[in-house]
Amino acid sequence: MLIVECHELGRRFGAAVAVEGLSFSVAEGELFAFLGPNGAGKTTTLHMLTTMLEPTSGWARVAGFDVVRQAPAVRESIGVVFQEPALDERLNARENLEIHAVLYGLRGPRLKEAIAQALEWASLAEVAHRPVRTFSGGMKRRLELARALMHTPKILFLDEPTLGLDPQGRRHLWERIATLRGQGLTVFMTTHYLQEAEACDRVGIIDQGHLIALDTPAALKLKVLGKAEGSLEEVFLELTGRKLRDEEARPRDRLLGFARRGGEHTR
Template identity: 90%
Template sequence: MNMSAVECHDLSRRFGEAVAVDALSLAVEAGELFALLGPNGAGKSTAVHMLTTVLPPSSGWARVAGFDVVRQAAAVRESIGLVFQEPALDERLTARENLEIHGVLYGLRGPRLKEAIAQALEWASLAEAARRPVRAFSGGMKRRLELARALMHTPQVLFLDEPTLGLDPQGRRHLWERVATLRGQGLTVFMTTHYLQEAEACDRVGILDQGRLIAEGTPAALKLKVLGKAEGSLEEVFLELTGRRLRDEEARPRDRLLGFARRGGEHTR
């Protein structure tokens, strides 16, 4: 029996009286591309933050790469790569310096660190821009650098929280071409996105609304179940299940992201 790469049961997070994620239960198998969809404020980012140890759950449990996100948080962080919805690069530093800091935090030293940096820069097509400060980069260059940085320590699971937000079509295509290559090598990818066309290519999707998982399955199965036909789009499924009312943006406190960056250096040996 294969172990799930990501698994949670009754995972919940409350902020005072407000329930951001309500009894989320799901499993993502190793090598799978899974997308968590939902309107603004549905709880997608909060769910990702719990699965990646940025936020502790209020109740329920979750395991990532076989490790409990609360009791074995350091092991979870060693096993995952994470690209946040908001930029998490130090824009005062160069691309090479950002990669070097990340590598050191994850225990890379000497020749291993040098090789990992060179490979990351080449993979992101940024070798010629390695010594430029990140503040001079375009949005697409920053996204490629963040993705390359998240993969430096060869994680088992890659979390992408709205990874193509703000990218132009060329930037989105470049990013997904890179992700497709990684999936061919067996990497598990757990993503959130507002671009439903991107989710069409996923193995399975889950739809979150008001903190609760209201649907889960392959894109084809969801279309058949919700629309009653194989034709159509995930956007039609999404609107049918969540309605057409405009939603407020989900809060994304930056200190949570900085907290993860600090804890990323807790490298167990």
């Protein structure tokens, strides 16, 4: 069963093209990764799939629901961990989880049980009453991941999930993701860490808003390098070039600028 389907998906910001003509699918239970240089369109694509941005062309379905016409149903079916922390750092860990749980309709004993399980799963039960602003980067990531899973989503979207974490924090996070995968959860991630992408079932490489390659890591090496023993980094550099790139504005900055201009008609 396909849990993500995209056809000619695109997004423009005025005259600027962020994503154009993306067509791909993700099967249920897959660990799927998007790789790309800075500003390639990875986060914009993820924002469209999670209903944060409406496409300006094409269409996409997540868990069988159209991301525009059935956006509420999409949101009920997904969990999301953003690139930048999306926690209220004035609140403690338990309060952050409670807000999310209530928004997803959890009440009474079910609410308390879900919060307790989330704290235990994230290894944060002993610090549940500490303000989140006192947490390390790894603790915040674990809390965000636990929060995203409280309503038992069908697919988990991760935008650079280990960005800024030390090796111990990355390993701890991936151990938890591996457990989820063992339970059949679909994971769609963007990453800059080639070693993380090597562990994925399939990898899509996006550059300048276009999907330029999509296959298993082993198949990409064979196709691009002509050998199975190469590295995904070699594949990435061969396809996207070796020139340094500086992203003009982070996706969040683009979104804020778009909001200040009053938006635009996208449908």
